[in-house]
Amino acid sequence: SQTIHQWPATLVQPVGSPLSLECTVEGTSNPNLYWYRQAAGRGLQLLFYSVGIGQISSEVPQNLSASRPQDRQFILSSKKLLLSDSGFYLCACYCGQDTDTQYFGPGTRLTVL
Amino acid sequence: QQPVQSPQAVILREGEDAVINCSSSKALYSVHWYRQKHGEAPVFLMILLKGGEQKGHDKISASFNEKKQQSSLYLTASQLSYSGTYFCGTEEDTGNQFYFGTGTSLTVIP
Numbered sequence: 001s002q003t004i005h006q007w008p009a010t011l012v013q014p015v016g017s018p019l020s021l022e023c024t025v026e027g028t029s030n031p032n033l034y035w036y037r038q039a040a041g042r043g044l045q046l047l048f049y050s051v052g053i054g055q056i057s058s059e060v061p062q063n064l065s066a067s068r069p070q071d072r073q074f075i076l077s078s079k080k081l082l083l084s085d086s087g088f089y090l091c092a093c094y095c096g097q098d099t100d101t102q103y104f105g106p107g108t109r110l111t112v113l
Numbered sequence: 114q115q116p117v118q119s120p121q122a123v124i125l126r127e128g129e130d131a132v133i134n135c136s137s138s139k140a141l142y143s144v145h146w147y148r149q150k151h152g153e154a155p156v157f158l159m160i161l162l163k164g165g166e167q168k169g170h171d172k173i174s175a176s177f178n179e180k181k182q183q184s185s186l187y188l189t190a191s192q193l194s195y196s197g198t199y200f201c202g203t204e205e206d207t208g209n210q211f212y213f214g215t216g217t218s219l220t221v222i223p
Contacts, residue, residue, distance in 0.1 A: 106154055
């Protein structure tokens with residue numbers, strides 16, 4: 001079965017610093033991958049999705065970017081963090097035998113000070 | 114694009130039933146339902162596909178009205194463990210996007 005890894009689990013960064021969050025998937029190939037952000041007390045917001053290596057679609061224009069250098073690796077980055085970037089970041093995939101189900105990683109809790 | 118859920122919040126006593134609604138303005142291929150506990154990732158509950166196929170748990174069921182682009186999640190004989198925020202997720206007929214609804218906070222009290 002598929003497993004989604006995210007790291008780090010928690011992160012505290014100053015405003016203006018860079019960011020790199022990594023997501024890797026095991027146990028599947030050619031997954032559709034997604035980055036979501038959840039602000040405190042709010043719903044999940046789709047940030048980026050990718051259907052293959054090097055293919056990234058952005059849903060919300062902002063100071064974040066995403067890359068997919070390998071089939072099972074999805075990276076979320078920023079050159080300069082804003083206070084509003086604080087939140088819970090989730091990586092998800094359509095993967096595994098049940099291709100109609102979206103599976104989530106454990107998430108990264110980011111606090112920008 | 115983001116589906117709208119209702120109600121925003123509901124409080125139940127153990128054993129009571131609840132219905133959570135999800136509505137989209139777009140033609141949908143599938144509707145997913147998730148439950149999220151505070152500080153944790155969402156957990157998959159249910160999927161409804163265009164055409165009527167359905168999967169899910171025993172005491173949790175759902176319906177999908179393709180014509181109205183609406184889905185409802187039914188929780189029967191609620192348990193304390195049902196507490197959390199429920200999200201519907203929609204996959205539109207076109208594209209690979211997946212959007213989560215606005216969320217419904219459900220609290221079950223003894």
